[in-house]
Amino acid sequence: MIHDIDKTSRLIATAEELFDRHGYIATGMDRLTEAADMSSRTLYKHAGSKTQLMAAVLAHRGQRFMHRIEVESVDALFAALEEWLQVEGQRGCLFLRVQGETGGSTPEISEAIKAHKTAFATRVQEIVATDLGQENPVLANQVLVLCEGAIHAAIYRGLDALTAARSAAAILVARARS
Amino acid sequence: MIHDIDKTSRLIATAEELFDRHGYIATGMDRLTEAADMSSRTLYKHAGSKTQLMAAVLAHRGQRFMHRIEVESVDALFAALEEWLQVEGQRGCLFLRVQGETGGSTPEISEAIKAHKTAFATRVQEIVATDLGQENPVLANQVLVLCEGAIHAAIYRGLDALTAARSAAAILVARARS
DNA sequence: GCAAATGTAAAACGTTCGTTTTACATATAT
């Protein structure tokens, strides 16, 4: 059964990369079997279906992302985000992208998106509260928008977008602290 | 020839809506012929191909968007953005979405995206310069990130994302002015 | 050492894709 975990995680990792680089729908199962170096029979035994595979990719991605942003200050949040973008590439949020590609017509996936974005918003609230020493929902919303903006502006402006977001957040935090 | 313009623009408008609501790749040509109420023969005479139709949709969308943000202050920019999202819906940027769906493998489309985002960034620079009375590239980058953030956070947070972005921008502009 | 499990390679499933073609109807211009 150890092999199962190996094969399954290799499959999910391969799927994540292909979905990210070429799009969810544009990535065919044939391409995936080739890239993951396994037969379609094995692939379907482990993944179930393309939709389930997409959901599995989102689950793993979300977990990895949330783990990355276990920080205690807004500035550290943007530092973590910069690392993330540097390591994972700057092709936008895989959750919002799958939402756009499916139009929200797949409940299984829509729920994964909603859960992730809710968790992310909550996490930002907590980081802001930790940084300030008290809750500040207005600032948290601003920081959330800056994160989302950095991630998406980075698609065409690169990591400069992150620098801009980070400096803006610093100003907003300093103002909120006084 | 008047009929051509009519049919072509009806086709492009229909395509824009379907692409926006269901995704570019997931929207089939059959669905488009039905929604635009024309035969596939006519559709192809006017659109050329699906790729050309996607490019045409982007061109029209970009023109309409840029026209909407012909404003002279940062605050007015976010007001215009709010109107845009209210009228057009909150499903993310159609340019970044097509980029994600195609993975940048269609030169015709990649260039349309690049051109639009460059124009947008330039426009934001101009608005900031007009508002402040002088250029301020750093602030302009921050405002750009806030716009992109508002557009994408609005997908799951609605127009509250815009309120957050707008208030953040107001603080940054006030600070830059002093 | 044998049976169950798990793998592969590859063909086949029916469906849908983007696109073209066929056959025919309807306006319009001279």
Add this chain to the structure above:
DNA sequence: ATATATGTAAAACGAACGTTTTACATTTGC
């Protein structure tokens, strides 16, 4: 009035889609 342009409805194209199946090889547990 007739030729040209432009439309429709619908069948057909080959290719690609997600998925299943067939036939066979390899590992693994008892």
